[in-house]
Amino acid sequence: MAADTAPRRRFGGGDLNGLLGLVVDNLSLLAFMATALVGIFGMPADIVFRRMFPGTALGVLLGNLAYTWMARRLAARTGREDVTAMPLGIDAPTSIGMALLVLGPAFVGYRQAGLDDLAAGEATWRLGMASLVVMGLLKFVLSFFGAWVQRSVPRAGLLGSIAGIALVLMGFLPLVEIMRVPVVGFAGLGVVLYGLVAKRRLPFGMPGVLGAFLVGVALYYGLGPLGLLGTGYHAPAAWQWRLGFPWPTLGFVQGLPATVPYLPLILPFGLLMVVGGINVTESARAAGDDYRTRDILLVEALATLVAGICGGVAQTTPYIGQPAYKAMGARTGYTLATGLIIGLGGVFGYLSNLVELLPVAVLAPILVFVSIGITTQAFEATPLRYAGAVVFSFFPAIARMLAIKLGDPSIVDPAHFAALYADTSHGIAPLAVIVILGNGFIITSMVWASFVVAMIDGHVRKAAGIVALGAVLTAFGLIHSVEPIGSVYLPWQLAPAAQALVWPFVAAYGALAVVLLLLSLSRSRTA
Structure with missing residues (x-):
């Protein structure tokens, strides 16, 4: 009978390691979001x-409850006791992107429009809910067309775009936070690199994430009260x-109109998670756990959708690394325990206390490691001949990061950017180009990588079509x-000065498409 073949051990040492890693990963992202929204944007x-x-x-x-059930069902069906549940948590690239590119700037914009802090915060919350519902609906629909999505967008375009986010938003910006308290952050980063990148064994077999966490906490609370951290x-x-029950609410309906300017960010965030879900399912299958891809994607989509309806602002995703959790001996207990700890922590408020107790300098090294892992995967999972396309796709993300650090147009006085746009004495002003190049950078990265991949494969007419x-x-x-x-717009409704900027960029793509069509007429061969 199925009950006799189900695994009897519900929680073991491997599950403890998995639990620590998965909980700290989620805590680090919640801490970064709180620091960005409360500390940076106010x-x-x-x-x-x-x-x-x-x-x-x-x-x-x-999501974790569903994945735990799926793993135990697979174990019962196959009679195996070594089935490892798919880990699920808050998605790192899109959560950081939501905080820095959508929610934070939107809050500042609402305040500039005359709303007080509370009203601006409420409006931003509704925008976040609506964004999550949009992503959840997109993921739900695309979960039935996962194979088509994979075929339509080259892997270099998908992984390159997410690696660009990882490199500059998940990697560089947290690295800045690390070096603001370097004694704490750099030491923790070193432990992460030692245990997870160099793959060296820590004392007592301690997971690298936990080791970095303990070192950072010890240094922060050991040296800080002595005045040695300044x-x-x-x-x-x-x-x-801070009790907060996630009751369903229709507040997201009010936030839907506010999502329109942010759709170039929100829609790719959802698309990337569908492709990511496909990839991690294949990874788990290669490790011996044969989950149905559509089931994994549907759970991810529904968890995101329900979270948005109940007030959430960050989407969930199955984490890369299920084989790593399997190798450390984790089975199904770690996902069940993680779901309960994080879920109940949001309700009873102890997550917020943990976030306030743990400075970003302690948690940021984990984000840097995730950044390294995602960027590395973009090259490892893509054939070497497409490496140039992956690198080329990074540039729009770099432009967006520069716009954030040099003066986010959502925050800085609009008159500042009006002056930049007006300076056309030697072509479009460089800082204006940076802002324009960075807007919609995820889709731009996909387009750029995709047409380069098509050229590399010799499909020059296809490349012209993509351009x-x-x-x-x-x-x-x-x-x-x-x-x-x-924000998006109808170009003919823009002011003449704005149209004067739109059409040169449109013409640039048009000219390149024509050039590629002419090149396709020649019978060229690779060098």
């Missing part, structure tokens, strides 16, 4: 901790029970929006 903490966190944590709970140390806030598609996307602001906040 959003009220109660909005983040009582409204955004509970719904987001609910998605983690539901202004980098802040005494922990008093413990608070022509880029011209259409540019015309409507889905990529290279000339609006400082990156």
Whole structure:
């Protein structure tokens, strides 16, 4: 009988290792989001901790419960006791992107429009909910067409675009936070690199993530009270029970109109998670656990959708590395325990206390490692001949990062950018080009990598078609929006000065498409 073949051991030493790694990964992302929204953009903490966190944590709970059940069902069906559940948690690239590129700038924009902090925070929360619902619906639909998505977009385009996010947003920006308290952050980063990149064994077989976490906490709370960290140390806030029940709400409906300017970011975020889900399912299958791809994608989509309806603002995803959890001996207990710890923590508020106790310098090294892993995978999982396409796809993400660090157009006085756009004495001003190039950077990265891949494969006419598609996307602001906040538009409704910026970019794509069509007429061979 099936009950006799199901695994009897529900939680073991391997599950403990998996639990520590998965919980710390989720905590680090929640901490970064809270630091960005509260510390950088000034959003009220109660909005983040009582409204955004509970719904987001609910998605983690539901997804992990479903994956645990799927693993135990697979174990019962196959009679194996070594089945490892698919790990699920908050997605790193898109959560950081949502905080830095959507929610934070939107909050500042609402305040500039005259709303007080509380009203601006509420409006931003509704925007976040609506964004998550849009992503959840997109993932739900695409979960039935996963194979088509994989065939339509080259792997270099998909992995290159997400690697660009990883490199500059998940890697560089957290590295800046590490070096703001270098004694703590750099030591923790070194432990992460030792245990997870160099793959050296830590004392007592301790997981690399846990080792870095303990070293960072020990240094921060050991040296900080002695004044040896300077202004980098802040005494922990008093413990608070921030109860927040993730009840379903129609607040996302009010936020839907506000998502329109951010669709060039939101839609690719959902698409990337579908492809990521396909890839991690294949990875688990190669490790011996044959999950049905559509089931994995549907769970991910529904967890995201329910989280958005219940107030969440960060989507969930199955994590890369199921074979690694399997190798450390984790089975099904670690996902069940992670879901309960994170889910209940969002409800009873202890997640917010943990986030406040753990400075970003302690948690950021984990994000840097994830950045390294994702960027490395973009090259390892892509044939070597496409490496140039992957690298080429990084440039739009770099432009977006520069726009953030040099003065995000969503935050800086619009008159500043109006002056930049007006300076055309030697062509379009360089900083204006950076802003325009960075707007819609995820889709831009996909387009750029895809047409380079087509050229490498000798499909020059296909490359011309992809470039022509880029011209259409540019015309409507889905990529290279000339609006400082990156919103989409109908080009003929723009002011003459803005149209004067749109059409040169459209013409650039058009000219390249024509050149490629002419080149396709010649019978050229690879050098």
